Amino acid sequence: MDVIQIELAKLRRDGSLNQSIADVDKIIEQLERARETILENPDQASKTLVSLQNPLKNGFDRVLDDLKKVDKGQKSYEKTLNRNFPVKALPTDYDALASYPTLINRAIAMHLVREGQFSVASTFMEETRANPPHPQSAPGTPNLNQIEEDLGSIKSRELEDKFAGMYNILHELKARNLGPAIDWARANSPQLEERGSTLEFELCKLQYVWLFLGPEINGMPNDVNNGLLGALKYAREHFQRFQGRFTRDIQQLSTAMAYVSNLRASPYWRTFDIETAWDDVASSFTREFCSSLGLSAESPLYVAATAGAIALPSHVKYANIVKKKHTEWTTQNEFPVEIPLPRSMIYHAIFVCPVSKEQSTEDNPPMMMPCGHVVAKESLAKLSKGGRFKCPYCPNESQPKDAREIIL
Amino acid sequence: MADHKPSKLNPETHLILDQPLLRLPFELLRKNFKVAQRSVELHSSAVKTSFRELANSSLDANSSPDEVLKNVDSMLARMRGLKRKLTECQEEEARLQQQSASRIKHLAELYGMQSYEDVKYEQWSRTRLDRLLVDYMLRNGYKESASVLSKERGIEELVDVETFLKMSKIRESLRCGRVNEALSWCSENKKDLRKMESNFEFMLRFQQYIELVRTQDPAKLIEAITHAKKFLIPYKETYPKEVSQACGLLAFPPGTRAEIYTQLYSPQRWTTLANKFMETHNLLLSLPSAPLLHIALSAGLSALKTPSCHSSHLSSSISPTSHSSITTSICPICSTEVNDLARNVPWAHHTSSHVESDLVLLPNRRVYGTGRLEEYSRKAGLAPGRVKDLRTGDVFDVEELKKVYIS
Numbered sequence: 057m058d059v060i061q062i063e064l065a066k067l068r069r070d071g072s073l074n075q076s077i078a079d080v081d082k083i084i085e086q087l088e089r090a091r092e093t094i095l096e097n098p099d100q101a102s103k104t105l106v107s108l109q110n111p112l113k114n115g116f117d118r119v120l121d122d123l124k125k126v127d128k129g130q131k132s133y134e135k136t137l138n139r140n141f142p143v144k145a146l147p148t149d150y151d152a153l154a155s156y157p158t159l160i161n162r163a164i165a166m167h168l169v170r171e172g173q174f175s176v177a178s179t180f181m182e183e184t185r186a187n188p189p190h191p192q193s194a195p196g197t198p199n200l201n202q203i204e205e206d207l208g209s210i211k212s213r214e215l216e217d218k219f220a221g222m223y224n225i226l227h228e229l230k231a232r233n234l235g236p237a238i239d240w241a242r243a244n245s246p247q248l249e250e251r252g253s254t255l256e257f258e259l260c261k262l263q264y265v266w267l268f269l270g271p272e273i274n275g276m277p278n279d280v281n282n283g284l285l286g287a288l289k290y291a292r293e294h295f296q297r298f299q300g301r302f303t304r305d306i307q308q309l310s311t312a313m314a315y316v317s318n319l320r321a322s323p324y325w326r327t328f329d330i331e332t333a334w335d336d337v338a339s340s341f342t343r344e345f346c347s348s349l350g351l352s353a354e355s356p357l358y359v360a361a362t363a364g365a366i367a368l369p370s371h372v373k374y375a376n377i378v379k380k381k382h383t384e385w386t387t388q389n390e391f392p393v394e395i396p397l398p399r400s401m402i403y404h405a406i407f408v409c410p411v412s413k414e415q416s417t418e419d420n421p422p423m424m425m426p427c428g429h430v431v432a433k434e435s436l437a438k439l440s441k442g443g444r445f446k447c448p449y450c451p452n453e454s455q456p457k458d459a460r461e462i463i464l
Numbered sequence: 465m466a467d468h469k470p471s472k473l474n475p476e477t478h479l480i481l482d483q484p485l486l487r488l489p490f491e492l493l494r495k496n497f498k499v500a501q502r503s504v505e506l507h508s509s510a511v512k513t514s515f516r517e518l519a520n521s522s523l524d525a526n527s528s529p530d531e532v533l534k535n536v537d538s539m540l541a542r543m544r545g546l547k548r549k550l551t552e553c554q555e556e557e558a559r560l561q562q563q564s565a566s567r568i569k570h571l572a573e574l575y576g577m578q579s580y581e582d583v584k585y586e587q588w589s590r591t592r593l594d595r596l597l598v599d600y601m602l603r604n605g606y607k608e609s610a611s612v613l614s615k616e617r618g619i620e621e622l623v624d625v626e627t628f629l630k631m632s633k634i635r636e637s638l639r640c641g642r643v644n645e646a647l648s649w650c651s652e653n654k655k656d657l658r659k660m661e662s663n664f665e666f667m668l669r670f671q672q673y674i675e676l677v678r679t680q681d682p683a684k685l686i687e688a689i690t691h692a693k694k695f696l697i698p699y700k701e702t703y704p705k706e707v708s709q710a711c712g713l714l715a716f717p718p719g720t721r722a723e724i725y726t727q728l729y730s731p732q733r734w735t736t737l738a739n740k741f742m743e744t745h746n747l748l749l750s751l752p753s754a755p756l757l758h759i760a761l762s763a764g765l766s767a768l769k770t771p772s773c774h775s776s777h778l779s780s781s782i783s784p785t786s787h788s789s790i791t792t793s794i795c796p797i798c799s800t801e802v803n804d805l806a807r808n809v810p811w812a813h814h815t816s817s818h819v820e821s822d823l824v825l826l827p828n829r830r831v832y833g834t835g836r837l838e839e840y841s842r843k844a845g846l847a848p849g850r851v852k853d854l855r856t857g858d859v860f861d862v863e864e865l866k867k868v869y870i871s
Binding site for chain 2 (some may be wrong): 057058060061064067068072073074076077080081083084087088090091094095098099101102105106108109112113116119120123126127130133134137141143144146147152153154156157159160162163164166167168173175176179180182183184187189250252254300301302303304346347350351352353354355356357358359360361362363364365366367368369371372389390391392393394395397398399400401402403404405406407408410413415416417418422424427428429430449460461462463464
């Protein structure tokens with residue numbers, strides 16, 4: 057990229073039309089002068105014109121030369137561009153999405169809403185309503201008209217209000233105010249508990265710790281509602297409801313009172329070290345909030361676009377190979393090459409059968425043999441042929457009926 | 465598990481979606497230069513010719529000084545006109561160069577990052593998504609949204625609003641059954657279109673002809689024949705089928721049942737023309753034919769998709785890799801926004817399993833990593849020796865767990 061940058065700077069310096077304009081200006085000046093001379097000496101008109109002939113010709117030659125320079129500059133920039141930023145064909149022959157513009161629009165609208173860009177979102181929804189998309193049916197993709205619904209089905213208003221609420225709470229968290237987040241968690245407590253989330257308690261715990269650390273750190277007024285006393289008061293009022301589930305945590309929190317003078321060296325410091333606690337609760341709050349709406353924590357559009365950019369080099373490579381060898385894609389449901397995604401982008405447990413090297417599916421689930429080793433159902437059938445068989449990984453022998461389907 | 469450093473970022477290969485970012489301004493720069501060049505050629509030869517004539521006639525000595533002056537004035541006017549034109553081109557040139565500079569700077573930022581996990585990469589990738597969104601909106605004619613979004617994100621230099629606005633105007637005019645805008649675009653780009661061997665202009669002329677015949681008005685029919693002689697017949701070698709169809713059309717008024725001709729009269733042809741225009745336009749400016757967002761999403765959805773994403777189990781995903789949480793988080797493909805979209809892409813290919821370490825099997829057939837299961841159970845306030853299923857909430861005794869080995 058640096059090379060291109062340098063070449064562009066060169067182009068901006070040398071390859072500009074400025075010089076041509078200056079030379080055109082000179083011709084204009086010459087013409088103007090000639091005009092004046094003719095005005096002064098009408099009799100010498102022809103002589104003046106003759107004397108103008110050469111300068112005029114030279115003037116035009118100069119303008120053409122200037123243009124040549126610009127042309128040369130641009131061509132050399134093009135060369136640099138081609139060398140350092142070579143054109144790679146985009147894999148456009150397979151566009152699975154062209155048939156579903158409404159779904160794409162819906163995804164975009166929801167993305168904008170969840171990113172808090174409400175004004176863009178509403179403009180977008182208005183425009184898409186006014187100009188409904190023209191679906192181009194791409195060959196080879198089934199027509200799923202029934203899911204091509206109206207954009208209105210996402211209940212944008214409601215969603216927008218919800219996300220506005222979420223941003224408000226996050227904003228307050230940033231300002232070190234846990235109140236609104238705790239209120240939300242309390243209101244949604246049954247669902248959170250069902251999902252096994254400890255968010256509500258985490259928030260209350262942080263509130264306790266925050267008060268415990270006192271005015272020096274939390275910057276709140278030094279009164280009975282702050283510091284040790286404040287924390288104690290808070291615990292009495294709020295920890296009651298967590299007694300059953302978090303007994304041990306609460307015991308720890310209250311015993312820490314005894315170590316207040318030497319907290320840093322105490323075994324309780326771990327709980328009170330809140331360096332990352334605020335960011336942690338903010339991100340788990342975002343996750344829980346989105347989950348409560350059936351949405352992932354990160355915008356899927358963002359994750360998918362990023363994953364797409366990471367995957368594209370492999371797609372390009374693959375497309376080139378297919379073209380060169382005249383082969384075809386043999387697997388219908390599965391992309392033929394592995395895409396190296398960063399581990400943070402793996403969301404599901406993935407089981408690849410060590411025998412068949414195939415990914416497990418609903419029809420071909422992972423089966424565990426009594427020895428604890430796992431193979432796919434189809435591989436199991438092939439291995440056993442219905443009778444006793446040896447595990448491919450250990451000396452253990454078993455019957456196919458002893459294998460159990462497992463859910464990862 | 466083989467770790468092939470999948471989080472390493474290689475800018476050289478990573479910049480694929482971003483090619484038009486530098487290509488387009490360059491193509492426009494070339495076009496702009498050619499406009500300048502053409503007007504210099506045009507004006508200079510005109511001025512040179514008139515100068516020669518003037519010099520010759522003044523030698524005859526029978527021309528009046530007034531006449532000479534008038535001629536000089538007209539040459540001056542021409543030259544001033546040329547200067548105006550060049551200045552316009554120069555302004556456009558400066559704008560395009562500035563734009564390229566900002567874009568190179570944006571792309572160069574990527575070279576400072578080593579890994580996809582880099583915080584700066586996330587920022588960069590968000591900007592890229594915004595660019596893709598604007599590209600998508602512009603291509604679909606949602607220009608207000610595009611301009612609001614690019615303004616709000618401050619990426620005006622990174623998106624090509626003007627090019628696409630011009631394009632959608634012409635496309636809309638075609639959809640409304642007007643050819644004039646498209647024809648003038650053709651004449652602007654005559655040379656390149658010829659080089660590309662594009663039949664777009666011919667198709668426009670053909671459509672004009674069809675519209676004239678459609679009226680069945682005698683005067684218009686005669687006009688149609690002259691139109692055909694001028695614009696269609698010369699191409700009978702190149703497009704023999706179309707030309708003979710055009711000739712035949714005269715014998716079949718609209719409402720005919722002959723299939724070829726009903727097709728020619730079909731209003732659907734305007735949509736085809738509009739699409740043909742987009743295709744030609746994008747090819748001419750080396751722009752990708754499909755919105756970049758489609759390309760990115762097709763690849764991305766497929767890379768993220770697993771067989772479980774559309775399974776009837778409806779098991780919420782438990783990431784085998786995230787350390788930050790023990791609770792379930794929803795996988796982006798399972799999330800409502802894109803779940804239906806992802807239905808038609810193939811799922812990703814994996815050569816090795818990705819599971820948590822120290823797996824154990826619960827009596828209800830579900831498998832979890834020991835660490836996560838224990839932590840979750842502890843947080844759920846269970847007595848030691850008891851564990852709770854992260855998804856179903858069933859409680860079991862540790863004795864009932866079985867170790868699972870996945871190789």
